[in-house]
Amino acid sequence: MSRIPLPYNPKVMDLFRNPKNLGKMEDATIIAVAGNPACGDMITFYLKINEQTQIIEKAQFESYGCAANIATSSIVTEMIKGLTLQATWTDITWQKVTEEIGGLPSVKFHCGVLAVGALKRAIRKYFHDNDGGEPAWMPKENTFEEKQALEEEELANTLSKGLKPEEEKSP
């Protein structure tokens, strides 16, 4: 059972109740997913990118997860609208997302991390799929958020396969 009290702030609650930019986007330039249902935490971002200017014209999301997951995904779509891909990559960090949403309980920081991980995965995928390849400003190595998303997905897979979680191994 979820035992930790989660005093979500009004902004989180507002975006949970009335999420902005919710839903599938039919004409998305790029779609990226992070997390998986086994984590209880999964996000899909749909980005409409102007190929000339590399500006994000439209961003939408769908989310399987808790209130924090829904709210952070929603605020990310708000924050990146009108930004170039480069600006998005450099400026949007999980700390900034958390700040923008007015703070999260510490056990929910990973929601912001996963949202930014999904976003960076989308941008990386965009350049991968394009002939030009990755631009110079994009690090070859996965960023912290991308790594965390991967780690979360792997952990959930390991756990679903019946291996004992760390907590059980070392009480």
Next chain:
Amino acid sequence: MVENVKELLKLHELITQQVYLDNENSSLVPQEVVDTMLPYFNKIACGNPTLTHKPGWEAFEVIMNSFQKISKYVGAKNLEEITFTPGESEANNLAIMGSCFAKKSQGKKIVISEIEPINVLHTVEMMKKFGFTVTKVPVDSEGFLDMEKLGDAVDSQTILVSVAAVNNELGTIQNIKEAVQIVKDKGSQILFHTDATDAYGRIPLNVQDLNVDLATVSSYKIQGPRGIAAMYLREGVNLDRIIEGQIGTQKLWPGIENTPLVVGFTKASELVFESFEANVLKMRWLRDKLVDGLFCELDDLCFNGPRGEKRSPDNANVSVLRAEGEALTIELSLKGVYVSSGSACSRRLLQPSHVLVAIGRKFEEAHGSVLMKTTRYLTEEDIAYVLKVFPEAVNRIRHIVGSTGV
């Protein structure tokens, strides 16, 4: 943080109807129980029951009466077999740690089921620090204990076995009598403890018939006040105290007896047992209405635990697929329906309810689980309201999920 909670509560201001179904985690104390308790705070029996004055003797009489009643309701031989503790966690800790410390020279092995409640699970885990080992016996897909594996797990080193009579999340009614027989056949000196907190008041329970050495029953789980529980210990079995202090009327738990809470627990027990059959019928009727209604209104649900006679009459545990449990509990709360979930959401470790995982539920099924328990104080109108808002809540959360993860 507190400011946020104030804002959260404000969001609930427009609620017109409320239904409390989270009786797993706390409960509403009915007015008749509150009224019975009130005089004991400041009118009568306010003394320490071991002291030689009127308020003390009054308290003594009240406490003895409660020992008598609770011992009768659990089927104990005499009232000395009952110890009141400040809650079920304390009772389970006393049962487990007290047994282990008293029997440490005879062996170091504890056997439990995989689906024991957290206050048993964490307590045996802690006993490892004192050199004890723990073996967890698996259960089947409905939460029934594998009796063969129980027999295999119990050996000459085993000093204690603990299996709940009714699983708190699934409502699974274990065959404790058979489990005790298997254990005692291996060694009559091995102690058998059962957490009977979800059995007390819901199914017929008799510690002598079950032949258990220790049992835990709890007040809030039968709509008595929180902060009080009782442990049964068979006469002649020795247990170590786990906390020290001034010994009062009970040798296993020091400190001044909490008379108002003892009175509340006793009153709640009386109300349950005076019309046991009718209470059980009502809980089951409401529970079945709730579950049938949900399955009628919604698709992609799965039912957790057994159906029929081998399930506790109050327990409903349903996994809502394509919806995450924490989001659902919040959405339902905003509509005045209070439930809990086995979702892992509040934990970075991402592991949902160990009980649902043990019966083979996939993680995504466990994350969407909703646990509800009915009481005799709920009405048909309450359930009708739940059946109205629950599908709305699920549909909104599923709308946010969209095609993600499908």
